[in-house]
Amino acid sequence: MRLSRYFLPVQKETPAEAEIASHRLMLRAGMIRQASAGIYSWLPLGYKVLKKIEAIVHEEQQAAGAIPVLMPTIQSADLWRQSGRYDDYGAEMLRITDRGEREMLYGPTNEEQITEIAGFGIRSYRDLPRILYHIQWKFRDEVRPRFGVMRGREFLMKDAYSFDIDREGARRSYNRMFVSYLRTFERMGMKAIPMRADSGPIGGDMTHEFLILAETGESAVFLDRDLADLTLGDAAIDWEDADALQAIVDRYTASYARTDDTHEAAVFEKEVPEERRLTARGIEAGHIFYFGTKYSKPLNATVTTPDGTNVPFESGSYGIGVSRLPGAIIEASHDDRGIVWPEAVAPFEVAVINLRQGDAAADGACEDLHGKLTAAGLDVLYDDRDERAGAKFATIDLIGIPWKVVVGPRGLKEGVVELVSRRTGETETLTPDAAINRLAALYGRA
RNA sequence: CGGAGCGUGGCGCAGCCUGGUAGCGCACCUGUUUUGGGUACAGGGGGUCGCAGGUUCGAAUCCUGCCGCUCCGACCA
Incomplete structure (x- = not known):
């Protein structure tokens, strides 16, 4: 590409509204242009980076056995009423009425939709397990969008959903995604560390956030320094070997790593020797969690077991904030002259x-x-x-x-x-x- | 949603307090010059001063309402 014929509106001066490095640099480098609060157009340079990141996510999801689909951005309120979330979601959900006075919404996530689809297409335990995913634009009407693409209202997200017949199956699916995430971020040239997340009402140990370490990260993180040095490298993964996957997950969850949400100073000090205690900041790039039958039960999405009874799916969901990754990568990789792209995602x-x-x-x-x-x-x-x-x-x-x-x-x-x-x-x-x-x-x- | 600000050319800002022909730097165009890490000079184009009302002979400036955007906090991928 000849620069003289390209579209690259770079700017010498920093726009006043940009506070953090990634936002500043994305505007100056002509990657994005704000359309309204928390909503951005992706200009050629930014679009190229976004597509490269998206491609890596696609490849790694499919390598791990997840199957791509594409669900709509606009959803009907009906399913959300069934799951009970239409009221729970509150003002963050952008609600729309169509010409027939039907209540619609711009989807902030897709658990209800995918559960309905799985309930329709998966009838027997013989059809399990399955992991379906898509990369689609979402909308959450954030009270306070900020930091450019790091916290926009419209954002591109990869969300995968697993369907299993029991909790043990769900754990295997969870582990697949866990390892897939390690590979995905590593390929992008990033160090993303899985940290124990707030498990909420479901409970259990099957929820992790993947944090990219960066000085300007939104969360304070506390971890065993050894974790920051772990890498998968080029080692081939046998996705059918449940024990091998479990071993990798165990290795990455053996040591203390938590965000300020779940941090317990006493436990940190007890489990991690002082010289290995690392306190830093991180950006949440991915989040995986097991939610059991939270949606399959109210939506009546069931499969038939070997003994002929019907049971609701055991599920988890697995998100990656695709459109926030360019920002996150810049936060972790820039200097006073500008952006320093890792080769895998460079425009x-x-x-x-x-x-x-x-x-x-x-x-x-x-x-x-x-x-x-x-x-x-x-x-x-x-x-x-x-x-x-x-x-x-x-x-x-x-x-x-x-x-x-x-x-x-x-x-x-x-x-x-x-x-x-x-x-x-x-x-x-x-x-x-x-x-x-x-x-x-x-x-x-x- | 609480608190604080800001809307003047593509970007960064001054002008507003004290009403009187809309300015500066960068960017852009033309010419000369220069040429190994954002050259220098000269000339030039571009602005409903966020929108709507009001006060006034006269409003970017004063008053009222609205809209948009940003920052701090709470919340969140």
């Missing part, structure tokens, strides 16, 4: 910077690099604007492209260009062809 994988636009040698070398990098399967942004070098560096660093290939007449006389890492600033001087090979290898496109 472009490499930027080509022409230091002297209009110089025949520089123009030619950049065109050539742009073409060859693209042919190698890389997503390239070529800054071909008629701007000074400084302006180009400032823009590319602001929008956080992980790698820059810097091309100027001076280097070209020696037959070299520079390859610069956004994260470390490390600069490597090499021939254009070597730069292409290095980048292809870095991104696994060689």
Whole structure:
């Protein structure tokens, strides 16, 4: 992509309303534009990041055995009356009346809908277990939207729902999603730590929040430092091996990790040696919980057991705040010049910077690099604007492209260009062809 | 929902107190200049001053009502 033909409205100055780094940077980098309080348009750069994140979530959900569906944003009030939540939800629910005076709502979540669907499509224990999920826009009429996409009113969410015949089955489904979340966040270059969440009226130990550590996080977190160093790495997961999954879950839940909601200082101090006690802040990126028959009972969604009786589903729900992740990732990864994207979610994988636009040698070398990098399967942004070098560096660093290939007449006389890492600033001087090979290898496109 | 603010060109702001032809910086356009980390100079375009009423010879400015947005708190993915 040539920057001169792209749509990238970057801004030098920070809009007054943006308080935290991610909001500020997303506005300045031209990723989003506010439409009204807590509601945003996603501009090309932001949209690319959102789609990359969404793609990773899709892949990892399906790898873990979840099946994609798509439910509507507008729902009828009927099911919500059956579950009793139409009144419980209160003013956070956006209510709409259609032309026939029917009460509708813009869905804040989909438990009722999916339970109705599962009740219709799943009749026998032979059809279980199943996990269905979708990635869809939701609306919650927050009292106070803030922090840009981190706490909008309209937001994109992945929500999965598991259906099992008993609690043991539900635990296996829960574990699948638990491990899937570890993989999902790790692939995005993030450290998300599962923490014991408030279990509410259902009780039990099957509810965790996944927190991305960041200084500006909304929650205070308390954990055993060892947890922050755990990684799954590239190890293959056998999703059919319930014991193996349980072992991973056990490993990640063995040590103390809680948010301020459930934190107990005395327990923390008893369970974690002082030198390993880590107090930090985190952003909630995912939340999984088991809710049993909370919806299947009132909605009368049942399956037939081997002995011929009908029982309501045992279910859990598993959310990831997809549209808040770009913000969360920026909170965890930025510096004073701008965003520092992890490679897996960067809007472009490499930027080509022409230091002297209009110089025949520089123009030619950049065109050539742009073409060859693209042919190698890389997503390239070529800054071909008629701007000074400084302006180009400032823009590319602001929008956080992980790698820059810097091309100027001076280097070209020696037959070299520079390859610069956004994260470390490390600069490597090499021939254009070597730069292409290095980048292809870095991104696994060689 | 309690408390506090703010709405003046795309962005950041001044002007309002004390009513009298709407300004500055950035961005944008033209030209010259410069050219390896946001060049410099000159010229230029763009604003129903959030909306509606009122007071006044005259309202961005004073009064009333409404709308929008933001911040702190409580709440939440």
